[in-house]
Amino acid sequence: MKVLLFAHIPPPHHGQSYMVQQLLAELGGDARLKGPAPVKGGDFSCYHVNARLSRDAADIGRPRWGKLGRLLGYCAEAIRLHWRTGASCLIYVPAPAKFSAIVRDWLVMILCRPFFAHRIYWWQAAGLGEWLSGNAPRWQRWLTHQLLGEPALSLVLSDWGRRDAEGLASRRIVVIPNGIPDPCPDFTTSLLPLRRARAIDRRAQGSAPSAPALAGAPSVAVFELLFLSLCTREKGLFDALEAVAILNRQLVADRLALRVRLTIAGSFPNHAEQAEVMERLKAPDLTDLMSGPMARYVGFVEGDAKTALLRASDGLCFPTYYAAEGFPVVLLEAMAAGLHVVTTRWRTLPAFFPSGFDGLVPPKSPPAIAEVVRRQLTQNPPETLRTHFLQNYTAETCFSRIKQELLLLKD
DSSP states (O other), X not given: OEEEEEOOOSSSOSHHHHHHHHHHHHTTSBTTSOOSSOOSOTTOEEEEEOOOOOSSGGGTTOOOHHHHHHHHHHHHHHHHHHHHHOOOEEEEOOOOSOHHHHHHHHHHHHHHGGGOSEEEEEOOSOOHHHHHHTTSOHHHHHHHHHHHXXXXXXXXXXXXXXXXXXXXXXXOEEEOOOOBOOSOTTIIIIIHHHHHHHHHHHHHHTSSOOOOTTTTOOOOEEEEEEXXXXXXXXXXXXXXXXXXXXXXXXXXXXXXXXXXXEEEESOOSOHXXXXXXXXXXXXXXGEETTTEESEEEEEOOOHHHHHHXXXXXXXXXXXXXXXXXXXXXXXXXXXXXXXXXXXXXXXXXXXXXXXXXXXXXXXXXXXXXXHHHHHHTTSOOOHHHHHHHHHHOBHHHHHHHHHHHHHTTOO
């Protein structure tokens, strides 16, 4: 089956580009690039248009005249590949409800839609269906339906995501959650015993009030909390910082030899927000007499550095209320690493966790985050989340299902 994948891979690096990178590999890579090593995707010949428009995280979603020229070039490349290879199946990642991104989709479909018999939308962002049924001006709704409407197949991440595909009258809608390779294959033999030992230590330190810090400065057990995402207010970074400050004040007031330290990893797309966070890190309520700074920024991490950070952490704090949130890869990584998780009851996120998961809080609620993390401080590592990942969110499960659905469209 000949398919054309019109979507960018890293850089810039974020959940969507990472998932596209995985799909490209599963389809055998770009068929134009020949190599001696065997490749996956024996049922497919995939041709990839790496439609990267943004220079970095700060450039994502920002209109720029240079992007128009690049986009037109990508469309011309897609059309040439269609005529040269006979690829009639277009795999595309639709925009969220941002006008500049929707205009991009309009232009791509004006130029490319006539050449492809089958369009497959892989929905990595959310919110377009709400926009179409609510705030969109009538002419924009009409144009979006005319240019993007009635794809042959929509692959959505959850039942909640169906509304986006239904908003464009997709002929077929299939729910396939994202999946990733297991970042911690040695979890049972190596990582789980370490996590259990750390939990035992925290329980011991949190079982009774300690002496005041200045009278002997007893050792404290630190719960390592991780924020790993695009560093923005909407992704919940500021709420995570406030929650850590609140919780450490409580622990000091209760004279417990426990503290929570937040590690922030990711890129700042907004310089003003970055300056605000850097200043906030210096505040007295994020510095502890016994343990030093209770929040730190380590920059963007990937590969082995990210895996090491996941392994060194005890919990993930991801209190997002980002408008286009789909299925953040960081939640899969946290489950796979056996981390405690606190996240928001936002859009589709609750559906991705097992029944009885108690780490959900309302958006914009630092006190609720602090309450959940305090409960997690002395609990054993959540093996149920690790099991849930293995049963539902591995790369093998995700991409085998996607390939099955694509093959159903084969002429």
